[in-house]
Amino acid sequence: MALLYGLLWRLLLALLRIKRALMSWLRGRLRNRGGSLWERMVAALLLPAALPTDSQKKLEQSSVSGSRADTGSRRAQWLADGKALEKLPVHVGLMVAEEEPSFTDIANLVVWCMAVGVSYVSVYDHHGIFQKNNSRLQEEIMRQQQNLLGLDGSKYNVEVLSNGGDEHQHCVVSCRPTVKVLSPEDGKHSIVQAARKLCHAVENKERSSRDINVSMLDVMLRESKNIPDPELVVKFGPVNSTLGFLPWHIRLTEFVSVPSHRNVLYEDLYGALQRYGVCQQRLGQ
Amino acid sequence: MSWIREGELNLLEKIASNVLKAGPMPKHVAFIMDGNRRFAQTLRWCKQLSIPEVTVYAFSIENFKRTKEEVDGLLDLARQKFERLLEERENLEKHGVCIRVLGDLNMLPLDLQQLIAKAVLTTRTNNKCFLNVCFAYTSRYEITNAVREMAWGVEQGLIKASDVSEALLSECLYSNNSPNPDLLIRTSGEVRLSDFLLWQTSHSCLVFQSVLWPEYTFWNLCEAILQYQLNHKSIQKARELHREEQALQQLEADRACVADLLQHQGNGKPADAKRRQEALHLCTVSREARVQDFLQALKQKRNHFFSDLYGEAVSA
Numbered sequence: 001m002a003l004l005y006g007l008l009w010r011l012l013l014a015l016l017r018i019k020r021a022l023m024s025w026l027r028g029r030l031r032n033r034g035g036s037l038w039e040r041m042v043a044a045l046l047l048p049a050a051l052p053t054d055s056q057k058k059l060e061q062s063s064v065s066g067s068r069a070d071t072g073s074r075r076a077q078w079l080a081d082g083k084a085l086e087k088l089p090v091h092v093g094l095m096v097a098e099e100e101p102s103f104t105d106i107a108n109l110v111v112w113c114m115a116v117g118v119s120y121v122s123v124y125d126h127h128g129i130f131q132k133n134n135s136r137l138q139e140e141i142m143r144q145q146q147n148l149l150g151l152d153g154s155k156y157n158v159e160v161l162s163n164g165g166d167e168h169q170h171c172v173v174s175c176r177p178t179v180k181v182l183s184p185e186d187g188k189h190s191i192v193q194a195a196r197k198l199c200h201a202v203e204n205k206e207r208s209s210r211d212i213n214v215s216m217l218d219v220m221l222r223e224s225k226n227i228p229d230p231e232l233v234v235k236f237g238p239v240n241s242t243l244g245f246l247p248w249h250i251r252l253t254e255f256v257s258v259p260s261h262r263n264v265l266y267e268d269l270y271g272a273l274q275r276y277g278v279c280q281q282r283l284g285q
Numbered sequence: 286m287s288w289i290r291e292g293e294l295n296l297l298e299k300i301a302s303n304v305l306k307a308g309p310m311p312k313h314v315a316f317i318m319d320g321n322r323r324f325a326q327t328l329r330w331c332k333q334l335s336i337p338e339v340t341v342y343a344f345s346i347e348n349f350k351r352t353k354e355e356v357d358g359l360l361d362l363a364r365q366k367f368e369r370l371l372e373e374r375e376n377l378e379k380h381g382v383c384i385r386v387l388g389d390l391n392m393l394p395l396d397l398q399q400l401i402a403k404a405v406l407t408t409r410t411n412n413k414c415f416l417n418v419c420f421a422y423t424s425r426y427e428i429t430n431a432v433r434e435m436a437w438g439v440e441q442g443l444i445k446a447s448d449v450s451e452a453l454l455s456e457c458l459y460s461n462n463s464p465n466p467d468l469l470i471r472t473s474g475e476v477r478l479s480d481f482l483l484w485q486t487s488h489s490c491l492v493f494q495s496v497l498w499p500e501y502t503f504w505n506l507c508e509a510i511l512q513y514q515l516n517h518k519s520i521q522k523a524r525e526l527h528r529e530e531q532a533l534q535q536l537e538a539d540r541a542c543v544a545d546l547l548q549h550q551g552n553g554k555p556a557d558a559k560r561r562q563e564a565l566h567l568c569t570v571s572r573e574a575r576v577q578d579f580l581q582a583l584k585q586k587r588n589h590f591f592s593d594l595y596g597e598a599v600s601a
Contacts, residue, residue, distance in 0.1 A: 005304050126527075247484050254476050
C-alpha cells in the first residue's frame with residue numbers, strides 16, 4: 001500500500017513539474033512570436049493572465065534597445081509609467097533564486113527600476129555571486145544604461161555599493177539612484193555582528209543590557225550599511241523562500257514573484273510594480 | 286472557541302493525506318491567518334497529517350496601536366480563549382498538546398499574563414504536538430530580546446562577547462524550543478511577513494494563498510504542503526550552504542580566539558601546528574561549556590518568570 005502511495009506521490013509531483021515547465025515554455029513562445037493558435041489556446045487555459053494585450057505589446061517594444069533617438073522617448077515613457085503608479089517603492093529588492101544568474105538581465109532590471117523612478121535598488125542571490133562579481137555587474141549596468149537610456153544615462157550616476165565598503169567617487173547630482181549588491185552576509189551575519197558590538201560595549205561596562213532596545217539595534221544595523229527597508233522584493237525563480245535576504249529589513253516588505261529573470265521583460269517588472277501599487281498595508285489594524 | 290476538535294478525515298482526505306505523506310512532510314508549520322476563528326480544525330488536520338508543531342500569529346505588538354476599545358476587545362477574547370484552554374485541560378492532555386506562548390508578555394495586563402502562565406505550565410508535560418501562540422509579539426522585538434539576553438549573559442560573566450554567534454542568538458529567541466518552521470502559510474492574499482518569525486523563516490518555504498481564513502479547507506492545506514514538497518530540494522540545498530557558511534564563521538571566530546590565547550601564552554616563538562590545534566580545541570571546548578551554562582541559566586530565568594506568575598495567580 002505504501003508503495004502505491006509513493007508512486008502516486010511521485011506521479012503528482014511529476015505532473016506539477018511538467019505543468020510548470022509547460023507554462024514557462026508557453027510564456028516564452030507567446031512573447032517571442034505570438035505563438036500558433038494551438039499554443040495560444042493552451043495558454044488561455046493554463047495562464048489566463050499571460051496573453052499579451054495591445055498595451056503590453058507596446059511596452060514590450062519600448063524595452064528593446066533601439067536607435068539613440070528612441071532612447072529619449074523611452075526614458076520619458078518609463079518616467080511617465082512610474083508617475084502613473086499609485087505608489088512607487090523607494091527601495092526595490094531584486095532577489096534571484098535561480099542558479100547561474102544572468103548579469104545582462106539583472107542590469108536591465110536595475111536600469112528599468114531607476115528609469116521608472118525608484119531611488120534604491122538592491123540585488124541579491126543566496127550564493128553571493130553578485131557580490132563576488134561586483135565589478136562585472138557594475139560594468140554591465142553601465143553598458144545597459146547606455147543601451148537603454150542613451151549617453152545622457154550617465155546623468156543617473158549609479159553608485160554601486162557592496163560589502164567591502166569601497167564606495168566609488170562620484171559627483172553630486174540631484175537624482176542619484178543607488179544600487180546595492182547584497183549577499184547572505186548582510187542578513188543574519190550583520191545582526192550577529194551588531195549584537196557582538198553591543199555585547200562588547202556591555203563587557204567594557206559602557207552599557208547595560210537593559211539599555212538595549214529595538215531602535216538601538218536598528219540604528220546599529222544601519223550604521224555600517226544604511227539600507228532603507230525594501231517596500232517591494234521581486235523574486236525571480238521557482239524557489240518560494242527569502243533564502244536569507246535581510247531578515248531584519250523585510251518585516252513589511254511585499255513579495256512579488258516573477259517566474260524567471262532570464263530574458264525578463266520590462267513589462268514583467270512593471271507588472272510587479274503595479275501589484276505593489278495597489279496593495280494596502282494596514283499596519284496592525 | 287475550542288482549542289482542539291475531534292473528528293476523522295473522510296476517505297478522500299485520508300487518501301490525499303497518505304499520498305502527501307509519501308513525500309517529505311514539514312515538521313513545523315507557521316500560519317499568518319486573517320482572523321482567529323476555526324483554528325482548532327486546522328490544528329486537527331495538522332495532527333492527522335503528522336505535523337507535530339504549529340505556530341500562529343495571534344496578536345502583534347503593532348495591534349496595540351488600535352483604538353482602546355479594539356485592543357480591550359482583543360485582550361478579552363484572549364482571556365476567554367485561555368480560560369477555555371484550562372477547562373479543556375484533560376482533553377488537551379489526552380491528545381498530548383503542549384501550548385507555548387511567545388512574545389513580550391510583560392506588555393500585557395497582569396491578569397492575562399497569569400492566565401497565560403497557568404495555561405503554559407498546565408500543558409507543559411504534553412509532548413505529542415506543540416502549538417506556539419505568538420502573543421504581544423513582533424520578530425524585531427524577539428530578536429532584540431535575544432540580543433539583550435546575550436548581553437545579560439555577558440554582564441553575569443557567563444559568556445564573553447566573542448561567544449555571540451548566529452546559533453547562540455537562535456537559542457535565545459522565544460522559539461528556542463522549536464525547530465525553524467519548514468513552511469509558512471499566509472491567507473487572504475497578502476504577500477508580506479508583517480514582522481513574524483523573520484529570523485526563523487529565512488530558509489522556510491513561503492506560501493501565500495488568496496483563500497480567506499474562515500473558508501480555509503483541508504485541501505488548501507494540502508496545496509501548501511505540495512508547494513513545500515516541490516521546493517524541498519532547493520531549499521535544503523540553500524540551508525546546507527548556509528550551515529556551511531555558519532560553520533566557517535564559527536571556525537574563524539575560534540581561530541581569532543586561538544591567536545589571542547597564543548599571544549598571551551607565547552614566549553615570542555611562533556606556535557607550531559600541534560600547539561595551534563590544541564589551543565583551537567581548548568577554545569572550542571571552553572566556549573561550548575560557557576554557552577551551555579548560559580543557556581541553562583536562561584532557561585531557569587524563563588521558567589521562574591512563568592512559575593512566579595503562576596504562584597501569584599494561585600495565591601491571589
